[in-house]
Amino acid sequence: xxxxxxxxxxxxxxxxxxxxxxxxxxxxxxxxxxxxxxxxxxxxxxxxxxxxxxxxxxxxxxxxxxxxxxxxxxxxxxxxxxxxxxxxxxxxxxxxxxxxxxxxxxxxxxxxxxxxxxxxxxxxxxxxxxxxxxxxxxxxxxxxxxxxxxxxxxxxxxxxxxxxxxxxxxxxxxxxxxxxxxxxxxxxxxxxxxxxxxxxxxx
Amino acid sequence: xxxxxxxxxxxxxxxxxxxxxxxxxxxxxxxxxxxxxxxxxxxxxxxxxxxxxxxxxxxxxxxxxxxxxxxxxxxxxxxxxxxxxxxxxxxxxxxxxxxxxxxxxxxxxxxxxxxxxxxxxxxxxxxxxxxxxxxxxxxxxxxxxxxxxxxxxxxxxxxxxxxxxxxxxxxxxxxxxxxxxxxxxxxxxxxxxxxxxxxxxxx
Amino acid sequence: xxxxxxxxxxxxxxxxxxxxxxxxxxxxxxxxxxxxxxxxxxxxxxxxxxxxxxxxxxxxxxxxxxxxxxxxxxxxxxxxxxxxxxxxxxxxxxxxxxxxxxxxxxxxxxxxxxxxxxxxxxxxxxxxxxxxxxxxxxxxxxxxxxxxxxxxxxxxxxxxxxxxxxxxxxxxxxxxxxxxxxxxxxxxxxxxxxxxxxxxxxx
Amino acid sequence: xxxxxxxxxxxxxxxxxxxxxxxxxxxxxxxxxxxxxxxxxxxxxxxxxxxxxxxxxxxxxxxxxxxxxxxxxxxxxxxxxxxxxxxxxxxxxxxxxxxxxxxxxxxxxxxxxxxxxxxxxxxxxxxxxxxxxxxxxxxxxxxxxxxxxxxxxxxxxxxxxxxxxxxxxxxxxxxxxxxxxxxxxxxxxxxxxxxxxxxxxxx
DNA sequence: TATGAATGAGATTTCATTCAT
DNA sequence: TATGAATGAAATCTCATTCAT
Numbered sequence: 001x002x003x004x005x006x007x008x009x010x011x012x013x014x015x016x017x018x019x020x021x022x023x024x025x026x027x028x029x030x031x032x033x034x035x036x037x038x039x040x041x042x043x044x045x046x047x048x049x050x051x052x053x054x055x056x057x058x059x060x061x062x063x064x065x066x067x068x069x070x071x072x073x074x075x076x077x078x079x080x081x082x083x084x085x086x087x088x089x090x091x092x093x094x095x096x097x098x099x100x101x102x103x104x105x106x107x108x109x110x111x112x113x114x115x116x117x118x119x120x121x122x123x124x125x126x127x128x129x130x131x132x133x134x135x136x137x138x139x140x141x142x143x144x145x146x147x148x149x150x151x152x153x154x155x156x157x158x159x160x161x162x163x164x165x166x167x168x169x170x171x172x173x174x175x176x177x178x179x180x181x182x183x184x185x186x187x188x189x190x191x192x193x194x195x196x197x198x199x200x201x202x203x
Numbered sequence: 204x205x206x207x208x209x210x211x212x213x214x215x216x217x218x219x220x221x222x223x224x225x226x227x228x229x230x231x232x233x234x235x236x237x238x239x240x241x242x243x244x245x246x247x248x249x250x251x252x253x254x255x256x257x258x259x260x261x262x263x264x265x266x267x268x269x270x271x272x273x274x275x276x277x278x279x280x281x282x283x284x285x286x287x288x289x290x291x292x293x294x295x296x297x298x299x300x301x302x303x304x305x306x307x308x309x310x311x312x313x314x315x316x317x318x319x320x321x322x323x324x325x326x327x328x329x330x331x332x333x334x335x336x337x338x339x340x341x342x343x344x345x346x347x348x349x350x351x352x353x354x355x356x357x358x359x360x361x362x363x364x365x366x367x368x369x370x371x372x373x374x375x376x377x378x379x380x381x382x383x384x385x386x387x388x389x390x391x392x393x394x395x396x397x398x399x400x401x402x403x404x405x406x
Numbered sequence: 407x408x409x410x411x412x413x414x415x416x417x418x419x420x421x422x423x424x425x426x427x428x429x430x431x432x433x434x435x436x437x438x439x440x441x442x443x444x445x446x447x448x449x450x451x452x453x454x455x456x457x458x459x460x461x462x463x464x465x466x467x468x469x470x471x472x473x474x475x476x477x478x479x480x481x482x483x484x485x486x487x488x489x490x491x492x493x494x495x496x497x498x499x500x501x502x503x504x505x506x507x508x509x510x511x512x513x514x515x516x517x518x519x520x521x522x523x524x525x526x527x528x529x530x531x532x533x534x535x536x537x538x539x540x541x542x543x544x545x546x547x548x549x550x551x552x553x554x555x556x557x558x559x560x561x562x563x564x565x566x567x568x569x570x571x572x573x574x575x576x577x578x579x580x581x582x583x584x585x586x587x588x589x590x591x592x593x594x595x596x597x598x599x600x601x602x603x604x605x606x607x608x609x
Numbered sequence: 610x611x612x613x614x615x616x617x618x619x620x621x622x623x624x625x626x627x628x629x630x631x632x633x634x635x636x637x638x639x640x641x642x643x644x645x646x647x648x649x650x651x652x653x654x655x656x657x658x659x660x661x662x663x664x665x666x667x668x669x670x671x672x673x674x675x676x677x678x679x680x681x682x683x684x685x686x687x688x689x690x691x692x693x694x695x696x697x698x699x700x701x702x703x704x705x706x707x708x709x710x711x712x713x714x715x716x717x718x719x720x721x722x723x724x725x726x727x728x729x730x731x732x733x734x735x736x737x738x739x740x741x742x743x744x745x746x747x748x749x750x751x752x753x754x755x756x757x758x759x760x761x762x763x764x765x766x767x768x769x770x771x772x773x774x775x776x777x778x779x780x781x782x783x784x785x786x787x788x789x790x791x792x793x794x795x796x797x798x799x800x801x802x803x804x805x806x807x808x809x810x811x812x
Numbered sequence: 813t814a815t816g817a818a819t820g821a822g823a824t825t826t827c828a829t830t831c832a833t
Numbered sequence: 834t835a836t837g838a839a840t841g842a843a844a845t846c847t848c849a850t851t852c853a854t
Contacts, residue, residue, distance in 0.1 A: 014834095014835090030318070030319035031319075032319070033319070035826085035827060035828080036827075036829080037827075037828095037837095040837090045836085046835055046836035046837055047828090047837060047838090048830080048835065048836050048837060048838095049834085049835055049837095050828095050829095051828090051830080052834070052835075056828075056829080057827095057829090108318045108319075109318065111318055112315045112316070112317075112319050115233070115311040116232075116234075116235070116236075116311065116315045152394060152397075152398065153386065153390065153394050155386065156371060156386065156391050156394045157394065157398055159367070159370050160370065160371055160394075160398065161367070162370060163366035163368070163370025163371060164363030164367045165363075166366055166370065167362050167363065167365060167366025167369065168362045168363055168366060183356065183359065187359070188359050191355060191356050191359045191360065192359065195355065195360055195363065195399075213817095214817090217817085217818090238844065239844075239845060240843095240844085240845095248818075248819085249818055250819080250820065250821095251820060251821095251846085251847080251848080252818055252819070252820095253846095254847075255817065255818075255819095259846075260845070260846090420813095420814090436725035438641045438725070441847085441848060441849085442849060442850080443849095446815095446816090451815085452814055452815035453817090453849090453850090454814065454815050454816060454817095454850090454851080454852080455813085455814055455815070455816095456850095457851080458814075462849075462850075463849065514724045514725075515725065518721045518724035518725050519721065520721075521639070521717040521720050521721035522639030522640075522641070522642070522717065522718060522721045523639075559796065559800050562792065562796070562797050562800045562801065563804055565773070565776050565777045566774075566777055566801055567773070568776060569772035569773045569774070569775055569777060570768070570770065570772045570773045571769075571772070572776065573769065573771060573775065573776075574768045589762065589765065593765070594765050597761060597762050597765045597766065598765065600761075601761065601805075619838095623838085623839090644822085644823065644824085645825080646822095646823085646824095649841095654839075655839055655840040655841060656824090656840080656841065656842095657825085657827080657840050657841060657842095658839055658841095659825095660824095660826075661838065661839075661840095665825080666823095666825090
């Protein structure tokens, strides 16, 4: 067993190395334009080695999605069960923003394939989106019960909120519209939360 | 001139045919897995003919984006300048929803490449997103001036609203979560509008 | 018959036009990299028209060779039957030099194919080289009989002389060796003639 | 180091194999009509393997030129510095003749491209022609100094002599004029040397 | 008869995957 | 087990030629 453990640890090291290389190359060139040769080079392994750990190139994408989805929002939930609504949302936004920023283009390269690969889409939905707005859903249900907020369909609102955050950040991150003045991240967060909570209508 | 018209019409016919074929195949397999051979077959033309009308495969994508973006939201603006806020938003949502539904997977296949191709991204942003939320922006500015809604940053809210609509519909359209009960489009629209206008907080 | 004449004249005009276009493009790009589209454009005719006058692209090459071989050296022969040897050679050299210079890269593009296309080679040999050194041969035979020059194999010497002239001019024309000082055409001619007549050995 | 040697030997084996295949096919069909598929078949390798050793088809041509030009005339120079003029020239001619004969049509296929590809032309000139007549040049200069031959421009005469030899052999090798009696190689050599040294003029 | 658009065979090249070492 | 060279299927794109108008 010790041997098995050791073995698996060594094995994991290779796996990790390959994934790191793949992440780099995918982030830089996108999935389709990345070659296994480039990945091997970036990982510092032989090209054939990739296939000792992954069935094919696409599996690298699945594995990376798995990897980055391993521990997202959860701590918010655990650590902040009864936080003020505005505070809670801020945490969620900051978490997602940080998520996008930290994975940056790697995330983009995965998202791209999601639109085209149903299996990957299923994965993304289950591993990243669902937990994310499940958390939000639960929070919303809870707040509704507490009478803090009015009754809404948590799925729609959850999706909507995540969509609002994502589009603001994803496209801001891939910055267009150079003539437009840059808006600070804090301003975005603030605005979205206020809107989310209070709507636009006066009074 | 009649001749010229006729000529250009014939030429357009082929172009259109090719684009239709490309749209079909892109929608079914995504851009990268679509082959020019398949496109030619779907279009009912020779493979070489594609290159009489488009410089390369990628140009098909650009042309399709162009095509798609040719006549979006605008009529809403023109026809309904002073509509009730809720009504206005409903029109926008329905427009976008219809847009996504009518182009369906073709739109997805374009979006996918957007994450990877800066030129296409620029196009998408300029042709589809910007006009869409520019309209919203103007509307918001107008309403703010009228005192109907409170002062917000139109760009953030515009992006946010579009993001909320898109994610709800795009992912709904790519239906996951089969165990979840389907939510009707009307319900989604209603919920988003209410939220957008009134927020969640109980006053 | 008048009609036939007229017809053939018109027909010749098209033919000529096409050949002129082909000559331009071949000279610029070489045979293989020239496209029928480019040729048609240069000729100011439709692409299909080429095939009304020539069986295929390669026939253009044959026709051009025919064209440029139509009236070379001969007048030297006719006009200068009994010229002084040195004078005669000078005329030949000047003729060949002028030939290469006037057709320039077109000639090069034909020569290139000659190494690869036996039929064209046959043509070149028969139409350009043979007459050229046949003339020389005859002259040599004549001079030998007159006792002016010693007995030689006219074919070898003929080939040799043409080769000496060609290499000096062809490669000079495609100028290499920029650091080498340019040698004037006259100097080359002079040197070759003296060598040809008197050899190198000091008596 | 033994390993390194071995490795490089194996790699060289493949390279060599591909070049041999390319040489065969180029010689038979010429560069442009040769396909990579044919080359791969002739070399007994997969088509893709070619691209592990050469960037593209054209590089095969460059490599072959390189190969061909690796060990030309030089030994003449080294081994026969002070030979009799006639003897020296005979060695040069025989060397060039043997060169053309041994590479035959492969050489022709390279020459053909030389007229169209400046880079290749530069190479041919530098690697094959220049060394060849540089040697001749030096020899001539030397003999002039010794008073054996009269003063000439070595470049012109060098070019001329090589041209005379090449045309006689190249075209003889691509034999035309079947009705003409074949002339023996020795006869050609003899004739050219005599001419070169003594000229044509009597006394 | 001139035209130019349609055509598809075929060429080059890429690259994920295999496999002998 | 890691390796990296060999592989060939397959993809994009070109272009000489055909042919309906």
